Amino acid sequence: MSRPERINLEIVTARNTRQLKAAGATMPGGVNSSVRVHGALGVPFYVSRSEGATVYDLDGNGYIDMCTAHGAALLGHGHPAIVEAVHHAAELGFAGVFETPFHEELARKVCRKIPCAEMIRFCSSGSEATLHMIRACREFSGRDKIIRVEGHFHGYHEMIYIGGHPPKEYLDRNATRPYVESAGIPETLRNMIIPIPFNDPDALERAIRKHRGDAGTLILEPVNYNSGCITPDPGYLELARALTEREGMVLFFDEIQSAFKKSPGGAQEDFGVVPDVATIGKSLGGGLPLSAFCGRSEIMSRYKPLGPVQHSGTFNAHLVPVLCGLAFIEQIENPGFYRRLASIEARFHSGVDRIIEENDLNMIVPRHGARFGVVLGRRTPPRNYSDVLVHDKALMIEIWRDCLELGVYFHDYGGGPIHHGYSIQHTNEEIDRVVEVFAEVLPPYRERINALGAD
Numbered sequence: 001m002s003r004p005e006r007i008n009l010e011i012v013t014a015r016n017t018r019q020l021k022a023a024g025a026t027m028p029g030g031v032n033s034s035v036r037v038h039g040a041l042g043v044p045f046y047v048s049r050s051e052g053a054t055v056y057d058l059d060g061n062g063y064i065d066m067c068t069a070h071g072a073a074l075l076g077h078g079h080p081a082i083v084e085a086v087h088h089a090a091e092l093g094f095a096g097v098f099e100t101p102f103h104e105e106l107a108r109k110v111c112r113k114i115p116c117a118e119m120i121r122f123c124s125s126g127s128e129a130t131l132h133m134i135r136a137c138r139e140f141s142g143r144d145k146i147i148r149v150e151g152h153f154h155g156y157h158e159m160i161y162i163g164g165h166p167p168k169e170y171l172d173r174n175a176t177r178p179y180v181e182s183a184g185i186p187e188t189l190r191n192m193i194i195p196i197p198f199n200d201p202d203a204l205e206r207a208i209r210k211h212r213g214d215a216g217t218l219i220l221e222p223v224n225y226n227s228g229c230i231t232p233d234p235g236y237l238e239l240a241r242a243l244t245e246r247e248g249m250v251l252f253f254d255e256i257q258s259a260f261k262k263s264p265g266g267a268q269e270d271f272g273v274v275p276d277v278a279t280i281g282k283s284l285g286g287g288l289p290l291s292a293f294c295g296r297s298e299i300m301s302r303y304k305p306l307g308p309v310q311h312s313g314t315f316n317a318h319l320v321p322v323l324c325g326l327a328f329i330e331q332i333e334n335p336g337f338y339r340r341l342a343s344i345e346a347r348f349h350s351g352v353d354r355i356i357e358e359n360d361l362n363m364i365v366p367r368h369g370a371r372f373g374v375v376l377g378r379r380t381p382p383r384n385y386s387d388v389l390v391h392d393k394a395l396m397i398e399i400w401r402d403c404l405e406l407g408v409y410f411h412d413y414g415g416g417p418i419h420h421g422y423s424i425q426h427t428n429e430e431i432d433r434v435v436e437v438f439a440e441v442l443p444p445y446r447e448r449i450n451a452l453g454a455d
């Protein structure tokens with residue numbers, strides 16, 4: 001693939017602005033997901049197509065994709081096995097709204113991989129998965145309140161889009177008056193949420209003891225990708241397991257992001273702690289919309305028609321993503337799959353860490369499997385949400401703009417220290433190119449990066 005030395009972002013922005021003008025007439029902000037307005041351009045980054053590890057803008061410029069569909073495209077774009085699965089579904093006439101033997105096959109195969117999964121249900125998005133799983137957790141435990149962890153993300157719905165990412169100036173109030181993260185979510189729902197900081201065993205124990213009578217669920221991201229890829233301290237997940245078991249609470253791992261990223265069994269396999277229930281995604285559909293929720297049969301059998309909990313939907317487990325899910329599982333079962341991902345991880349991070357060290361940059365790139373964060377303003381791994389508040393979002397966006405100009409696409413995430421990653425289709429050359437781009441882009445920002453956290 002040929003890439004120009006530098007992409008003229010003025011031209012890209014002008015082209016996207018014209019598209020936005022048309023799209024904005026009928027879609028708010030010209031997009032279908034509010035986060036698709038790219039901070040580095042000030043307009044959405046409209047795409048014409050994608051292939052392998054590359055996305056192409058409307059003028060045909062190619063960019064190495066380090067967003068990979070927010071982690072859904074672990075197989076890269078247009079993987080032949082996924083394309084074949086889509087064709088297979090088309091040959092079968094899509095058979096929408098029906099169960100097929102393929103559904104059973106996928107359920108059986110995924111349950112075999114995810115340690116907590118005795119039973120499973122499929123749906124489209126991660127937000128749907130957490131919503132439906134929370135509903136069964138509440139019914140099963142008989143307790144409505146939910147203990148959640150600051151900096152963790154579990155989707156955009158009313159049940160849980162509260163108290164996760166409060167602004168810096170609100171953080172000290174978050175524990176007593178959880179921050180409602182979107183206008184339109186009823187304020188009263190904050191009473192259902194008990195936020196605690198990550199990797200703080202005392203806070204965890206206090207919250208569980210205090211709310212043993214009214215909180216029935218502890219939900220967390222076992223790897224907190226949504227605050228820059230923060231891994232659990234040794235013993236933290238084990239403590240969460242022991243305390244929830246003691247109090248009869250449901251331990252809920254949200255593995256929408258972590259599933260399949262480092263190993264086939266997700267973070268529960270990586271860390272050897274098995275929750276009661278988990279949501280898994282988003283790479284499961286090979287880039288198509290497929291997520292799932294799963295867990296102990298005792299809890300999963302609370303769904304209708306076995307129990308009283310409703311979970312239904314026209315597009316649940318549509319045949320297209322289900323066949324793609326089977327193709328995805330087949331791919332990750334290739335003996336070399338996780339070896340290759342680990343080799344990309346090692347290649348990328350040794351390159352990036354070298355640049356940070358050689359240029360004495362006050363930043364860190366925490367990683368777990370195929371995804372990583374970029375945190376400006378600290379050199380040691382963050383342990384919780386407060387630790388990443390030193391990060392400078394505006395500076396991050398400037399850096400992402402420079403990367404775009406050199407043909408590497410990072411999603412902006414409002415400049416936040418969220419997560420980025422690669423796919424199995426990223427070649428060594430592409431990974432080396434991203435490292436090279438970092439080597440060119442980062443040093444001029446040294447003074448500003450190193451001034452962070454100084455006061």
Ligand SMILES: Cc1ncc(COP(=O)(O)O)c(C=O)c1O
Pocket residue numbers: 070124125126127128130153154155156221226254255256257258282
């Ligand atoms: C851990 C986690 N849970 C839930 C979600 C929500 O998934 P979706 O965007 O598919 O609704 C995400 C999305 O990034 C996620 O990372």
